[in-house]
Amino acid sequence: MRPESDEPLSGPDIAARRYAWAQSALAILFAASVIAAAYLVRGADTDLMRWMAVALPAAVFLVWTWVAVRSIRAADEMVQAALVRAVAIAGTLVTVAATIWGLFETLLAAPRLPIFLLAPAFAVFFGIAVRAQGVRAR
């Protein structure tokens, strides 16, 4: 029997591996750019510089989203169906949680949570939903 590393990779497997690396790198880059933006905004002299500082993580996030959509499109039919189900599950959970928290925040003065945390929350729910279906990124 051949060792796993010598086995041939199909097109969808090669794409999944490539996109998993790209998305991991973009997630790290997004976190780093949010921290960098926080420092840059504090030190910026003009509004334009502040806007540009915040545009940096926003741009990284747009690229990350685009890569995530491309990865779903590149998957085969079974993995694609599992990923689309995971998007639906994560989207529903994040919407429900955000709405309930928003009610408490508005009506009962619960601690304010920054909206940009919805993306990492979505990523966590998405990851759990993908794993729960027995699918994995290579």
Add this chain to the structure above:
Amino acid sequence: MKNILRELRIERDWTQADLAVHLGVSRQTINALEAGRYDPSLPLAFKIARLFGRRIEEIFDDGVEEPPKRRR
């Protein structure tokens, strides 16, 4: 849905990765198909049938008995 995909693959001495390459799907899809955890789409079922030179119903069994054919 039950199927004989694993038997057909082993007959040809292919690994799941080999079959995945032949069908252009991921190895985890082959694994799910063989375990009966995933039912393929019609285009994929046709592709599998053509690859092994069999009819779809010879490979996949939905467990439903065919009604006896009526005589004219």
